[in-house]
Amino acid sequence: MQTECITAPKGTNYLSDLCDRLVFSDRFNDKDFNKCILDKGRTGCGGTHVAINNDYPTLIAMPYKNLVYNKTGQFKHLLGVTGDTRDEEITRYIHEHGDRLKIATTYNSVERVTRLLQQNGVNPYTGMDLLVDELHVLTNSYNFRLAAIRKLVAQSLQFDRVTYMTATPVDREFLLDELAGLPVVKVEWEEPEITGITSIHATDLINSTVGLIEIEPRDNNLHLFVNSVEFISSVIKKASLQPEEVRIVCSTESRGKNQAKLGERYEIEDTTTPVKRINFYTSTAFEGCDIYDKRGKTFIITDIHRGHTLLDMSTTFIQVAGRVRDSVYKSEVTHLYNTNQYRTNVSLEEFRAATGRQAGKSKSFVEAINQMQEEHRKTVIASLKKTGFDGKYITWNDETNTLEYDPNLLKMDTRNFKLTNHDYTSLESVREEYRKRGLILKNQYEAHVSEVEKEKRMPAKPRESFRDLFNEYADLKRSGSMILSFEDDRATIIERQKPLVKPAFYKIGECRVKELNYNVTNIKRELTKLSLTSEGNKIVELLYQKGYTDTGTVKTATEIKNDLNEIYGFLEIDRKSVATDLSNWFEIESVTRKIDGKSTSCYKTIRRKIIYSE
Secondary structure: OOEEEEEEOOOOOOHHHOOOOOOOHHHHOOHHHHEEEEEOOOOOOOHHHHHHHOOOOEEEEEOOHHHHHHHHHHOOOOEEEOOOOOHHHHHHHHHHOOOOOEEEEEHHHHHHHHHHHHHOOOOHHHHOEEEEEOOHHHHHOOOOOHHHHHHHHHHHOOOOOEEEEEOOOOOHHHOOHHHOOOOEEEEEEOOOOOEEEEEEEEOOHHHHHHHHHHHOOOOOEEEEEOOOHHHHHHHHHHOOOOHHHEEEEOOOOOHHHHHHHHOOOOOEEOOOOOOOOEEEEOHHHOOOOOEOOOOEEEEEEEOOOOHHHOOOOOOHHHHHHOOEOOOOOOOEEEEEEOOOOOOOOOOHHHHHHHHHHHHHHHHHHHHHHHOOOHHHHHHHHHHHHHOOOOOOOEEEEOOOOEEEEOHHHHHHHHHHHHHHHHHOOOHHHHHHHHHHOOEEEEEEEEEOOOHHHHHHHOOOOOOOOHHHHHHHHHHHHHHOOOOOOOOOOHHHHHHHHOOOHHHHHHHHOHHHHHHOOOOHHHHHHHHHHHOOOOHHHHHHHHHHHOOOOOOOOEEEHHHHHHHHHHHHHHOOOOOOOOHHHHHHOEEEEEEEEEEOOEEEEEEEEEEEOOOOOO
């Protein structure tokens, strides 16, 4: 990977002091730099400012709506395009600003914008610069925005001039394959930004957050970054916060669901509205948004038990630390977190090795299927879809009716394992991540919340049982009073409160649920048995229900044999089990453990296998 450096002299704070265009082929006299990665070295240095305010027609691709709104709120000559923008607005802007087009669009809308540009006489691929902002998001969001990101990457590489920009590049091993060969421009600042961390380890994150809100001086504003609307709602209720003192910035894609979680009194806002004393942000505002608050203090909350709240220390964590631009506390961040006391027994190296073996099998499987005659291939792929094919690194192309091996999915699998089973597993691992990322640990505390404080903050209320909620749900459905599903109707509330109720009602039926005595474990087993998934996937699902995990479960041979015999009997599979049957569905390793003082032969799961066929 070719790398060129730009040194920012002492006293320089912004990229506009170093360049007037984010295309570097002329600067380095190398046309390869028409397509490059820009590591700008720090947040808040005005990368998008250069692209928005220079004289070159520019298309800027941004990951989130809120980021588009944030920039268009600052620059009136910039057109913002999201899924809500009408084609007519885009067309009118093209005709009115044809000589100096400046368009900021979400990742998802790039294809539509380029199509409209072409329809109105503009060739964006040759006539415009493309800036893909927040490059690290392509990695961090790849798993759950797969189609959109793959389409964006493929289309972006068609541009004659494209720059992929980030202040926080991902570790090289996790960079998307399509971009791995691009040259890199790295900005080195002679005055690096130093972020001091106050690290608070807590067993009760919600009550600890409430405690932080209560002790913070009233003349300071709190900016709390946590990627969970449920968590935000719980804190608001326990702290008895009123709507006038709370600003909540979260995704509007699921506005109805998020509003239902928060309650109608609490408005969903965006980063352009005035700050309040308590400001909550989900991931929609983690990157690129400029927040201005001279008395604003930054708090980052990560919960090991809610995987979507964990922030990669190399990218998103540092991004969040730089969101509040002008605060007197800009160089300070409080990190409130918990750790996983049940640390996996599988090392990162073991996981990488097992994943590499699985990748080889995936490639061979793809090649074998794609070599079939088209008619047979279509039948096989349709069957795989129907039975819940679990090919983690394999996708299908509906246009060509072929399977595709995606090496980026393998990278994401390894990265997610590192995040959940390494970075946040202990105080030591968190401190090591701080050190590696240049974050200075200034203070470290243990947060303890007494039972008296918990009780005072949240009076006990009776817990509704599955039986009661199921019967109430069944009554509502039988009565026909809820033909339409609204976010605030009682049936929908029950579905959110107890997600198992809906499939139990529709797939098992009232009579069978009663026969199972409303037992949640038995209902889950019954749903698994009735599903259309393959035999192997049913077995794995039932093993999960028995507490097995993809990585780190250690069981004796006798325990495994007994568990599998019970599952075989339940699924009416006519065979006796042996412990090594487990290797049909998991990569396993033979280990020895002390049990009751005796050395005992056991097996340890390393990772789940991909089940191609029975």
